[in-house]
Amino acid sequence: MAEEIIKKNDLIYLILDNRRKWLVTVEEEGEFQTHKGIIKFNEIIGKPFGSVVFSHPHEAQGYKFYVLKPLPSDYVLHMSRKTQIIYPEDAGLILVYSGIGPGSKVVEAGCGSGALTCILGNYVRPDGYIYSYDIREKSLKRALSNVVKANLQDFVSIQYGDILIDDLKHENVDSVVLDMPQPWKAIEKIKNYLKFSGTLVSFSPTIEQVKKTTFALKENGFYEINTYELIKRKFQVKENATHPEVRMIGHTGYITFARKIKDLRNPYREKKPKRDEFVELNGMPLRGNNE
Ligand SMILES: C[S@@+](CC[C@H](N)C(=O)[O-])C[C@H]1O[C@@H](n2cnc3c(N)ncnc32)[C@H](O)[C@@H]1O
Structure with missing residues (x-):
């Protein structure tokens, strides 16, 4: 199957590490702010799902983020x-x-x-x-x-x-x-x-x-x-x-x-009344027809 290319308005799963993961909608000109730098959407659009991007400013931050297609x-x-x-x-x-x-x-x-x-x-x-x-x-x-x-x-x-x-x-x-x-x-x-x-x-x-x-x-x-x-x-x-x-x-x-x-x-197999029903005798359940 051909690579799936990220487009404007796609939902992406952006991952920094095991604890820091976000679901983000890609806007045409926008950016996504994290405490490890800024991710620019124009650097994501056009790339295939499964790519990586680096946070801005590259010199001060430059952290690697993974861009996946979200699963259910x-x-x-x-x-x-x-x-x-x-x-x-x-x-x-x-x-x-x-x-x-x-x-x-x-x-x-x-x-x-x-x-x-x-x-x-x-x-x-x-x-x-x-x-x-x-x-x-x-x-x-x-x-x-x-x-x-x-x-x-x-x-x-x-x-x-x-x-x-x-x-x-x-x-x-x-x-x-x-x-x-x-x-x-x-x-x-x-x-x-x-x-x-x-x-x-x-x-x-x-x-x-x-x-x-x-x-x-x-x-x-x-x-x-x-x-x-x-x-x-x-x-x-x-x-x-x-x-x-x-x-x-x-x-x-x-x-x-x-x-x-x-x-x-x-x-064809109607339930017949049972002969051996449980009966209550002074509060004690007993088996038998108690005649
Ligand atoms: C635990 S939540 C459901 C969570 C949902 N399955 C999910 O995965 O996000 C229970 C919901 O049932 C709704 N609810 C309670 N009684 C209801 C009723 N009689 N008819 C329709 N919804 C009802 C509540 O308002 C609440 O939003």
Whole structure:
């Protein structure tokens, strides 16, 4: 594949070292100020992604900066955010376990800072779409600005919508993705938006939320209900000093997946009342028909 040349308005991932990295939009005549000197955009435009530039003034500063094309994980970790975001590893699991990919139609609530929205938007291209909702004006504004910065506005809409109350008028979408405080309260409503065999994804930081969501999914006839937690360890690799990094994010959240089924009832094998039910006798559970 041909080299990709940096143009005006492209988003670049500018890296000084392991700790100092920025997502920057390249303007025609502008510059980017750092405490290690100034990066001039006219020295970046026309170069291929993967080049290096040196900070000005060259004699006093002259630090080497790397110019990369941002990956979805770079958007997420460096975007403007106020709410807890979805981390790239969780987004990766969401993509493969939900089946969201090119052409998928997805309803998302809430969009928060738009971190997950941007990852999903990136993967449904060129003919899929993310309909993302939130109830907080600040989240809507921030998410929209992040979506525009990532140049995904043709594949994503950010709108006001309360997933618990509003009729959002969707049908036959491939997936519904929830990252909000009370996902279990949304299950009955969003079931109508999903196509049969479609996937429900719910991200929750606590196991109490997971339990309530799982019970709501069962009550609403969902199937293949599974919850996962991912723990990611990064490694420092050095001569004679290779080991897991000392600091790590210990917990992000639990991710529950489920599939919508057309009819769970089996008319040929109706459940017969059991002879051996548990019965309560003065508060003591006993097995037997207690006749
Ligand atoms: C943790 S944030 C989502 C973060 C997002 N996934 C990201 O990666 O940036 C939770 C969001 O859910 C929104 N929310 C809460 N209740 C909602 C509801 N009933 N309908 C839509 N959004 C809701 C909140 O306003 C908040 O912005």
